[in-house]
Amino acid sequence: MNLSRTKIGAILAAPTVVYMVIFFVVPSLILFSYSFWSSESYRVVPDFVFTNYLDSLHSAVFWKVTINAVRIGLTTAAISLVLAVPVGYYLVYVSRSQTMLYLILITWFSSYLVRIYAWRTLLGTNGVLNAVLLQLGIVDHPVDAFLFSSFAVTITLVHIYLPFCILLVTSSLSEIKPDLIDAARDLGTSSLGAFFRVIAPNAANGLAGAFMLTFILVAGDYVTPQMLGGSSGQTTGLLIADQFRKTGNWPLGAAQAFVMFVISIALYFILVSLGRATGLIVKRRTINPKGI
Amino acid sequence: MLLRILVWAVLAFLISPLIVIVLFSFHSSPALSFPFAGFSLRWYAELFNNAQLGSAVMKSLTVAFLTSVVTLLIGTTASLAWLRLGKVGRGFIEAVSVTPIALPGLFVGVSLLVLFAQAGLQLSTLTIVISHVVIALPILIVAMKARLALFDPSLEEASRDLGASQFQTFRRVTLPLIAPTLISSAILAFAVSFDEFVVTSFVAGTETTLPMYIWSMMRRTVTPLINAISTLALLFSILILLGAWLISHVRRRSAVAARIES
Amino acid sequence: MAAIAPIIEIRNGTKMFGSFTALADINLSINQGEILTLLGPSGCGKTTLMRLIAGFENLTSGTIQIGGVDIANIPPERRPVNMVFQRYALFPHLDVFENVAFGLKVKGMPKEERTERVNRMLHIVQLESFANRYIDQLSGGQCQRVALARALVNGPKVLLLDEPLAALDLKIRQHMLAEMKRIHIETGATFVYVTHDQDEALILSDRVVLMEKGRVVQVDRPTEMYAKPKSLFAAKFLGETNIFETTITAVNGIGTTARTSSGIQFHSSETLTKKPSEKIAVSIRPESLTFQHKNPDAQSAECVVDDIVFMGSRSFYTVRLNDQSKVRVQVQRDGRLSVPSPGDKATIFWDASNVVMLPRD
Numbered sequence: 001m002n003l004s005r006t007k008i009g010a011i012l013a014a015p016t017v018v019y020m021v022i023f024f025v026v027p028s029l030i031l032f033s034y035s036f037w038s039s040e041s042y043r044v045v046p047d048f049v050f051t052n053y054l055d056s057l058h059s060a061v062f063w064k065v066t067i068n069a070v071r072i073g074l075t076t077a078a079i080s081l082v083l084a085v086p087v088g089y090y091l092v093y094v095s096r097s098q099t100m101l102y103l104i105l106i107t108w109f110s111s112y113l114v115r116i117y118a119w120r121t122l123l124g125t126n127g128v129l130n131a132v133l134l135q136l137g138i139v140d141h142p143v144d145a146f147l148f149s150s151f152a153v154t155i156t157l158v159h160i161y162l163p164f165c166i167l168l169v170t171s172s173l174s175e176i177k178p179d180l181i182d183a184a185r186d187l188g189t190s191s192l193g194a195f196f197r198v199i200a201p202n203a204a205n206g207l208a209g210a211f212m213l214t215f216i217l218v219a220g221d222y223v224t225p226q227m228l229g230g231s232s233g234q235t236t237g238l239l240i241a242d243q244f245r246k247t248g249n250w251p252l253g254a255a256q257a258f259v260m261f262v263i264s265i266a267l268y269f270i271l272v273s274l275g276r277a278t279g280l281i282v283k284r285r286t287i288n289p290k291g292i
Numbered sequence: 293m294l295l296r297i298l299v300w301a302v303l304a305f306l307i308s309p310l311i312v313i314v315l316f317s318f319h320s321s322p323a324l325s326f327p328f329a330g331f332s333l334r335w336y337a338e339l340f341n342n343a344q345l346g347s348a349v350m351k352s353l354t355v356a357f358l359t360s361v362v363t364l365l366i367g368t369t370a371s372l373a374w375l376r377l378g379k380v381g382r383g384f385i386e387a388v389s390v391t392p393i394a395l396p397g398l399f400v401g402v403s404l405l406v407l408f409a410q411a412g413l414q415l416s417t418l419t420i421v422i423s424h425v426v427i428a429l430p431i432l433i434v435a436m437k438a439r440l441a442l443f444d445p446s447l448e449e450a451s452r453d454l455g456a457s458q459f460q461t462f463r464r465v466t467l468p469l470i471a472p473t474l475i476s477s478a479i480l481a482f483a484v485s486f487d488e489f490v491v492t493s494f495v496a497g498t499e500t501t502l503p504m505y506i507w508s509m510m511r512r513t514v515t516p517l518i519n520a521i522s523t524l525a526l527l528f529s530i531l532i533l534l535g536a537w538l539i540s541h542v543r544r545r546s547a548v549a550a551r552i553e554s
Numbered sequence: 555m556a557a558i559a560p561i562i563e564i565r566n567g568t569k570m571f572g573s574f575t576a577l578a579d580i581n582l583s584i585n586q587g588e589i590l591t592l593l594g595p596s597g598c599g600k601t602t603l604m605r606l607i608a609g610f611e612n613l614t615s616g617t618i619q620i621g622g623v624d625i626a627n628i629p630p631e632r633r634p635v636n637m638v639f640q641r642y643a644l645f646p647h648l649d650v651f652e653n654v655a656f657g658l659k660v661k662g663m664p665k666e667e668r669t670e671r672v673n674r675m676l677h678i679v680q681l682e683s684f685a686n687r688y689i690d691q692l693s694g695g696q697c698q699r700v701a702l703a704r705a706l707v708n709g710p711k712v713l714l715l716d717e718p719l720a721a722l723d724l725k726i727r728q729h730m731l732a733e734m735k736r737i738h739i740e741t742g743a744t745f746v747y748v749t750h751d752q753d754e755a756l757i758l759s760d761r762v763v764l765m766e767k768g769r770v771v772q773v774d775r776p777t778e779m780y781a782k783p784k785s786l787f788a789a790k791f792l793g794e795t796n797i798f799e800t801t802i803t804a805v806n807g808i809g810t811t812a813r814t815s816s817g818i819q820f821h822s823s824e825t826l827t828k829k830p831s832e833k834i835a836v837s838i839r840p841e842s843l844t845f846q847h848k849n850p851d852a853q854s855a856e857c858v859v860d861d862i863v864f865m866g867s868r869s870f871y872t873v874r875l876n877d878q879s880k881v882r883v884q885v886q887r888d889g890r891l892s893v894p895s896p897g898d899k900a901t902i903f904w905d906a907s908n909v910v911m912l913p914r915d
Contacts, residue, residue: 009376013385016370016429020388023426027403034406083302090299100303102533107306109480109529111487113506114522118309120510121316121519128312159309162302182610183643185630187657187708193631197660201647213394220396223490227510237398244402244494254406257399 035254044250052255062239062256069235070263072150073219076157080165081211083158088169089195093178108163116227119156123147123228148230156228157218165214172206173199204281212268219264236260310526317519335520345521348505352486355417355501359424359485364478366425367432371470372462374440375448385433393430397490400426405494415497423495424488428481435480439473476536483532487525559586561711561744562607566616569602569768576602578768580616584712589738589745591755594765595791600748603765604714607746609633621711631660636705637714641721642697644689650700651676651685657708675707678740679733695726699733706741715747719754731757752792756780764788786912789837796843796881798836799914802828810911812836816877818855822909835912840870840884842908845900846891852903857881859894869893873902 038047056062091101107115122128123146130142146152176199184194200207222237236256243253275281320332339345370389374382392400404423413419447469451461489503496504502525509518560583567580577599584590592600605611606618609630617624625633636657645653654675658668676682679699689697698718705713718734719727731754738745749755755762756776764771764779764787772784783789786797800812800820809823812834820836828834847854857873860880871883871894883902885893894900 005376006378006381009373009381012369012373013377013381014369015366016373016385016389016433019366019425020429023404023407023422024392024400025388027407028399030406030410031399031403086295086298087302090295094295100299102537103303103307105533106530107310109483109487109533110310111503111506111522111525111529112489113503113510114313114525115309117506117510117518117522118313122309122312159306162306177641177643179639179641179643180645182608182630183637183639183645183704184656185610186608186635186637187704188631188660190629190631193660197656198645198647202645216394217396220398221490222398237396240402241398241494244405250406253402257402261399 031254032258034251035258037251039249039251052252053259055252056256056259062236062259065234065239066236066260066263068225068232069219069237069260070267072153072157072225072235073215075154076161076218077165077211077215079154079158080162080214081169081207083162084165084169084210085207087166088173089199091166091170092173092176093181104163104166107159108167112160112223115160116156116224119152119159119228120147123152123155147228148232150229150232152228153225153233156224157221160221160224161214161218164217165210168210168213169203169207172203172210175206176202200280204275208272208275208281212264212271215267216264220260313519314523314526316516317523319516319519322516335516338517339520339524342517344500345502345505348500348502351417351499352502355420355424356482356485358417358421359428360478360482362421362425363428363432363481364474366429367436367477368470368474370429370433371436371440371474372466374436375443375445375466386437389433390430392426393434397427397488401491401494404491408495415495415499417499419495419497420492420499420501423491424481424485427488427491428484431480431484432474432477435477436470436473439470443469472539476539479532479536479539483529486532487529560584561586561621562746563619563622564603564616565619567603567606567613567618568615569599569606569611570614575768577606580770582763582770582773584744584746585761587742587744588760589735589747589758591759591762592746592748592765593752593755593762593791594750594771596750597767598765599768600750600765601716604637604716604746604748607633607712608635608637608714634711635714636708636710637716638698638701638705638718640716640718642701644697644700644704646689649686649688650681650692653689653700654703654707656704661708671707672703675703678706678737679703693726694722695730698722698730702734702737706737706743710743712744712746715745717749718747719749719751727754734758756792762792764791766791781910783837783910783912786835786837786914789910789912793839794882795837795839798838798879800834800836802826802830802832802834804830809906812911814877816875816879818875818877819853820909820911821853821906822911823906824911826911833914835914837910837912838904838908840882841886843881843883843902843904845883845885845894845902847903849903849905852905853909854901854903857900857902859896859898859900862896873900 034044035052036048036050038045038049038051087100087104091097120127124130125142125144125147127146129146130139133139134142180198180202181191181194184198185191189197219235220237222235222241225233225235226238227233237260240253240256240260243249243256272281317335318331318333319329320334321329370385374385377385400423404419404426407413408415408419447465448461451465452458456464487503488501489507492501492504493507500508502521506518506521506525509515509521562582562584564580564582567577567582568575569577580603592603594600602611606613607620609625609628612626617626619625620634645656648656651672655668655672658671663671673682673685676685679702681696681699681703684692684696689700692700701718715734719730722730734745735758747754747758759776761773762776762779763773766787772779772788774782779788780792783792789795790797798814798818798820800814802810802812803819804811805826805828807825809821810826810828811819811821813819820838822836826834855875857875859871859873861872863870863872867887869885869887871885873881873883875881881902
């Protein structure tokens, strides 16, 4: 029997596609339909109502925690991107240091909870940071305010998501050939100028993508704010997670999840059109011209 | 030069919290502060006498092993499909299987939870493994995509042209070329599963994996025991990464060396 | 053609990468207005030499002067040279006009003057109608012109070209060579051209710098280098040649005579500083060998024809000498002359002026 190449391909693709459809696409759709169902005495009843959405949108608490999540997300993603760009640039154009890449991978793959715990240790009242500051005489009694603050949440989230952001930035920069930098310098720009005039415009789409992905993951992370944020650590994620555990109003949680999802997408489009309007993001051109 | 300093500062920021944890895991006093009172292995000794912890570790190892096997099997078929499909087919595989990377664990966790509830599936080790594969498979596909971009599809055609059957081609040409990537991805799948917390917390039911156990400890008290567990977990991830690296590099190097010799 | 005034002077230039010597003690003057080719096999250091001039690498020891100024501490952006990159390195986010205008814009040239100069340059490379195209809408040859224009518009003292035709196919390559010559004449700039392709070097250059293993082997006009290579490497690298291992039998006022172990004798009208019984290599180009002697003084050897490759206007014969060594003979097509067929016995002839005697490697 001689099946065509693509037919064999389709058969071989089936396990992956079927698995992901059953365990990713279908659950997402169920979750979406849940958001229109209603909940009666802790039981989920199939229905078609918009109350879950309306309740979420009219809830002051929901907006408070959502604004908090968006704020934490934007701050963390911005800091991560600003730190990731020089590291990515270094890894792609200056030294293809394998050691450095593996150090980054190790932090990426080191346990999520361990890193949260590490920052609790570092920032606690009896923590390492306070001990160092006391020793140096910068403060005369331990600062309580390090922990359970948005500072603690942000620094920890940057620590958790920066490696991922670096990897995204590195892969988007590595599409841009280093001889473009040489060419820009040959034509009279400094190396910093070459970055802003040539690398940044060509990488803009990739960098915006890295920012957005980091934002989405951070804004949806509720464990870190909960563990390190104290009263400031209430985010939408925690609200949603609690719906699926304690109070048990699953339809409401589902609706809140999709509101968050829509907000993320809206933010992405705002970001991209802002970039377009200011000329920071140019229309995408293929990186490899013909004949190469 | 300024760039180099900045880059190493960022790296120091990433690494130093982990070093602090390792350091305190050997602290002889329970205090998590300087000055250091002295080194001891007492926390490690306590760990090994903790039965609950032992069973959590066993649970995590079981889950991670099953996850990596299932991911490897499905991932291998996906890789072979990738080589045979055009732009549209590849785009379709990517669309359904890479998106979870870009979503918070919360979303994946709750949607799987509603699926299991709707299907009447009891939360158990099985549901944990199913969920972990949903997270690990996309990572394998991304890694494989990068590797297979270097793979020339005409290699398979050349092999058939030289008289090899479809199976022989797979055994002698395709598999040796994609195996290092697949195996190192499977190892990464193991690492991801071993460490997974957010999704697990929704689909684990009454099962306790190691991250779940650490979480319950973290919520109860701050004890240096966590430092010791964390250090071991860290060591474990480094070993896994090292393993993945060795497989993908040594295989390539030995292949090159063999070619030079012959 | 070229005014004899060096624009670039390299003295004792040595470049190490770790313990690897990329360039060893290079001394080279590049004259104002000439096309100078750096020719050699890959890894000979020609690209390194060019990158040193451009400023992307620094010499380990020695000096480079451009227009009499030592450029050791001048970064690439402030050197009076511009480069055409091997894969063009055109900016994909800019259109043709903006690519060409890039250097002038960075220097802060006023918009009006800039536009005028860019347009003039686009006219020279015949791309006026493509000004608003993006790079991915251009063919390879057009990319090449943009790269040339982008570099030349800045009025560099020296234009550096790093294997600029390597990415083009043969037909466009020949066309671009002619274009390059025209643009050179029109702009009057000094061209330093890196290539591993001997044809490009012979067609384009005023002078060829032949390099091997980080050293300059020979600097000469193309015709000179082809006719009078100074080493076995030069003879073999530039064009095709037949090499005979010989021993000198006589050196006197009328020239040098040498003989192979099988008794074939070569006479050159040059008087070498070598002594009889010394070993020497003899090089004779395939086109210098004939099957008909026109000259009574011609030297000769008996042979058997092995194989003929017909190439249109000319044919390549492989013949075997008495000692079984193989020799290539190029025969220009000429219907009036009879030529041998495979298996025929024949005699090959050559003139003393075509015998080049070279020290053995």
